[in-house]
Amino acid sequence: MLATGAIVAVNGLNPLSLIALAIGGVLAIAPKLKLSSKNETQDPAPLIEEIPTPEEKRLAGVPPVVATSGEFKIYRQAELNRTTASLKANGAILIAGEDGSGKSVLAGAVVENLQDEGYIVAFIEPATPKQMLLEIAHQFDIPTEDLEGKSLTADKLKRAIATFLEENTAFLVLDDAHCCDAKFRMWLKQLRRSDAPMLLLATDPPRTDIFINIPRIELKPLPEYAIREIMVIAAAERAIALKPSELSKLQERAGGNPMLAARAVDEEYLGLDVEGADHRRYFDITPLILLAGIAFVIMRFIGLGTGDQALYIFGGIAAAVFLGLSRLLYNLPPEDRRIR
Template sequence: MEDVAAGVALELAGEFSIATTIYKGSGKKFFQQLAEQLDISTEVEDDKGKVKQLTLDQLKEEIALNLPTDALLLLPEAKRLTTGIRFWLEDLIEAGCRVCCFAVANPQRDIFIKMIEVELELPSDRAIRSAMQDEAAKLGLNLTAARLSQLQPLAGRNPMLARKVVRQEKLGINPTVEHRQYLVMMPILLTGLFAFAVIRYVGMGTGNKNWQIFGGVSLTLAMAAKQLGRVEGAKKRLGQ
């Protein structure tokens, strides 16, 4: 999400006054970063001439009062935003401010319900491979084209997983598949077996033993596959 927001910021840099930051547990730091990018003061001078940092509530009010008319707030990892920040953003939106939130899935609550949802296409294989190559270059890791082709399926279409896979490769850890961007064939297989099971009843009606046997075997395999599909391994991980 951070890469997407950075790309949008770069594309619209000449049209809007853009501020982008990620909430990482500190509300004051979050608003300070927004204010600094929008050229809004984060300090105040008291009666004695001493300069002090604005408090959290003062930062909220200062940004809301001095927000440029062409301001555009880009907020990656929007699901992290606290309730207080979301309510503050709601007031800004009602005042005409442009706010763009990025998230893997729409949380479907308060301000997110009111926003126009735009679903982005998944990154291409070339983009995923480029992300892996960039991460490898940062780590000083030389990955051949053959090794990249082996590692890429483990990341799916997720750039963050792509970087994680490269970091695991650097540490000598065998990466595992963590994404779910694949086609589940079990329903298709079960549908085919149950369809062939109908032949058993046709054979019973016509007296054809071969059809009865074939249909009975298909029905048995379908029921067995259905039960096997319910088998799940232990979901606990190391440390849990």
């Protein structure tokens, strides 16, 4: 009966009234639907974690050159993976390279990766032998006093650390190992005989004591794209705009050294006019020597063809000298493989 009455009521309205009634209903319901949809789909404001800026990290002592982990970019990912894998296999590794090449930052990334996986790591820097032993004991949580409250001697600390490394999975990382006392390095050599995993970092390490016992990784200069990216980041931190030509000029002074790349931007920021650079990246002039030898050989044939005896003799002697020097230089071992 109610449905019939509704039909009669609708039939009693003209089409225009029906259209107006429908539009009015839609306009009345639409705001509620829109508000309900907005309330259902709107997510609460996410919590934003404040991340220190590169400038804050630079002031805190973190080198702005090569990334360690996290939001930083790793430029030496292969070396990082190889070093971490070697340490996990109870191995030892030596990372060598010139000052500012990124050894300490790479070591920091290795330490962070190991600590994230739950390993115990002692990361120390050069000091007196007793201070370094105390620092290792502190980071390994080894007591430095006996039952009577007396401080342990250096020999007792060495035995306690050696025992801890034998009974636990722990790693020893030593920065600037070449600056350590020779006796301390000999103790490291003894630790290595018991397969204690360790990572050493050194600049031009001598091939003696511990340095000759463990394999080494030579940090090569970073590629040009990485150095330019480092300079662009450093320039952005200092709010200075550098043209591509200026970046190219500064890049020549860096020579593949990440620390020198950041320093070059600092010098440009301070308006310092620096001519030279401290890097050890040199250009290979072997092709130029070979071209000179070829030129002297051609000179010899020209003298032979023109009948100029002096030119013929000079070209032959010069060609022989250049060919001999090139053969001698070719047979010499690379500089990084020579015994110092």
